[in-house]
Amino acid sequence: MTAPQDRKDDGGVPVPVTPAGASSTAPAEYPPASPAGRGMFGNQGSGDVSGFGGLVRQRRTIEDAPRPYGGYFDEVRDALEEAYPAFADAVEKVVVDRGELTLHIRPERIAEVCQVMRDDMALRFELCSSVSGVDYLGADARRLHVVYQLTSMTYRRTVRLEAAVSAEDPHLPSVTSVYPTADWQEREAYDMFGIVFDGHPNLTRILMPDDWEGHPQRKDYPLGGVPVEYKGAEIPPPDRRRSYQ
């Protein structure tokens, strides 16, 4: 365990490290994997004038937070460890950042952990506030993260569970049997990120049209650049319209 001051300031998310030598504080981006990664106003680089924009960043791994975490976090961790025999196998990392506790859970265990989190008397996370996805393209091999915000109304606590899957095998169990409220939110994560929740009663698109191709909130999916179909006619995206060429 490292002392808090020795920890790298990654905020508990797998973001890439700024390339060595990039002294400017201008943003150095990932090598643009698609036109979406390019800057605005038609510039082809990153919008970065420091000259370091094209460098490939190193990956940084998420680190465990040192005990004690402070507040109720230790209690939640200990209660889960006691109530859930497979704790050591299921919990990959525990991160405490900005006064929030994040438990990184192995994806195949997420439904079990949720069940314990909801039912154990010392935990009682009755409400699943939010389920969302984040795509850490280029920073994590298992780039698609599912983030669950659990709220304990009894103890007035919140905790975040995070499960990471790869884009090649984006499967993890659905938590709808534990938290029925996750139904639409998992559908949204499927729609936007292509994360497949096994055991979901009706995993279909929810916000995008049913016949849409691709998952719009993945980082390699462009903003704009998609033709729009309306009443049989196809309108090309702005950058491919005649007046812009």
Place this chain on the structure above:
Amino acid sequence: MTTSNYATERETTEGRVFTVTGGDWDSVVSGTDPINDERIVVNMGPQHPSTHGVLRLILELEGETVREARSVVGYLHTGIEKNLEYRNWVQGSTFVTRMDYLSPIFNETGYALAVEKLLGISDQITERANTIRVLMMELNRISSHLVWVATTAMELGAINIMLYGFREREYILEIFEIITGLRMNHAYVRPGGVAQDVPDEAIVKIREFLKLLPKRLKEYEDMLSGQPIWLERTKNVAVLDVTGCVALGVTGPVLRSAGLAWDLRKTMPYCGYETYEFDVPTHTDGDVWGRYLVRLAEIRESLKLVEQALDRLEPGPVMVADKKIAWPAQLAIGIDGMGNSLEHVAKIMGQSMESLIHHFKLVTEGFRVPPGQVYVGIESPRGELGVHAVSDGGTRPYRVHYREPSFVNLQALPAMAEGGLIADVIAGGASLDPVMGGCDR
């Protein structure tokens, strides 16, 4: 399909001819199975006046009884969350305010609180900025609940209330216009504080409103609360108990009407709500009637909060002192809305090159936010509005997700509607107060 129970038929060269005559009703009825044959599927929406925007419901009916209800959303999906990733952190305010268009101040405040938490400046927000946020949020809560009373009453047949509710809401929109320059989509609450100070003119107007609204609320109650049709349409309609609410993630007035006093302003306070004096109204029936009473009571509590906030407004800064975060311009309201104040423009264009550089850098590039993720939940008029914001250390959000109460609460509609009458689908749906702009984002 056709049986001789209804009419005798004869083949002719022109086609089949039916002879419709009077007959024995019993013989007609005996040929049908009213339970199993009469199931029809009705598509309601997305363009239906009483579905609160573009909500589509697919109802399977037997007679007037709803056997299955499924809601279809997404007609108003605008990709705001994706767009946020391509603009800097401050520009995010202008996007999120457009999500739930009946409670823009809440969207902005949730976002601002999340960005401030990521920046680690939550404790630097000035007293005055926090008070103004509370003031604006509570005014917004009143206006949102007024629209709820107005539209719900209209959907259940009381057109006059619709006019009155919108009339009072107009008053609040005028106050917002004086303060922010815009009636809606304000982008007023920003990371670090609020865009500009509240003018004295607005304080006067708010004080007038505080005197006016209680009388008007009394009028609504006189018109609705004892009204037999209103009681008939709301009592024991679309019941959802606490267990159902929590399982389906329903929060806000709907949960409180079932009896659980869960209000994030009390349970997990933010913006200094713990220092204000107010109650959390609840009801125990968990029906549309209870939700109506809870919302009216919440308007009264919000009035109390607005009054306290006005009393606390001490002169002071409304933005954090850190010039690397605070918007460089002193903004001002002109005839065409909010913009850079003329003094500031004169300064950067005529006197100080450094100010111009600073302005340019901060406005075009924006400030950097240390990497990490946060979740901030606030109590919007519809329930828990959660903002999950992720930064990768850059000048733009890496990911922002809104836990929209409209989106989550709408999942409860089948639980409320199935087994009830089709007319109660309208009452039940309206009692959830969904705003599709927020639901679909």
